[in-house]
Amino acid sequence: MDLAATLTAHFKDNMAATQRSMETLTEPMLGAIDLCFGTVTNNAKILACGNGGSAADAQHFIAELVGRFERDRLPLAGVALNTDTSIMTAVGNDYGFDQIFSRQIIALGQPGDILVAISTSGNSANVQLAIQSAHERDMHVIALTGKGGGSIGDMLLPQDIHLCVPHDRTMRIQEVHILLLHMLCDGIDSLLLGDPA
Secondary structure (H helix, E strand, O other), X not given: OOHHHHXXXXXXHHHHHHHHHHHHHHHHHHHHHHHHHHHHOOOOOEEEEOOOHHHHHHHHXXXXXXXXXXXXXXXXXXEEXXXXXXXXXXXXXXXXXXXXXXXXXXXXXXXXXXXXXXXXXXXXXXXXXXXXXXXXXXXXXXEEEEHHHXXXXXXXXXXXXXXXXXXXXXXXXXXXXXXXHHHHHHHXXXXXXXXXX
16 A cells, blocks of 8 residues: 555645635635624624534634634634533433534524534534524524535525535545635634734
């Protein structure tokens, strides 16, 4: 086995996935940044959720809103719905794992809030129910998916934003997802603080 060749192939595949994403997602990313900026400057909040690596991405994204990205600024309102193990285990035990995010959205979500819903396959049942609950609360949805968007792509409304990575391999989709989330943070900060000196 030629491990160096395998590593080189990973680098090349990552670059190709990023290139294809740049070609298809720049325009919707501009819309996502504007939507997030409008939300955080109108005393509303961003909720985020996902499973596994997508849960880590949701938590990472919210940490950079509440804490900081690259520049100091006031904290921005955000909650990662996959971080409270007591809520998730209680709801999962009493109502089923599919409802661990949707019940939190029913409790916390308000019109004008955003749900950032992350699912590499686009088929996570609990993320689908989260989107449904967000729509019922008159929230906007920014969905990060891959593999063609799955069922989530079919349930989004015209006012929602779909950031579907044009790739079928989970690791590549996750790599682009974190890039997109960093770009969201940078875009929000640019609109709040102006271009960096």
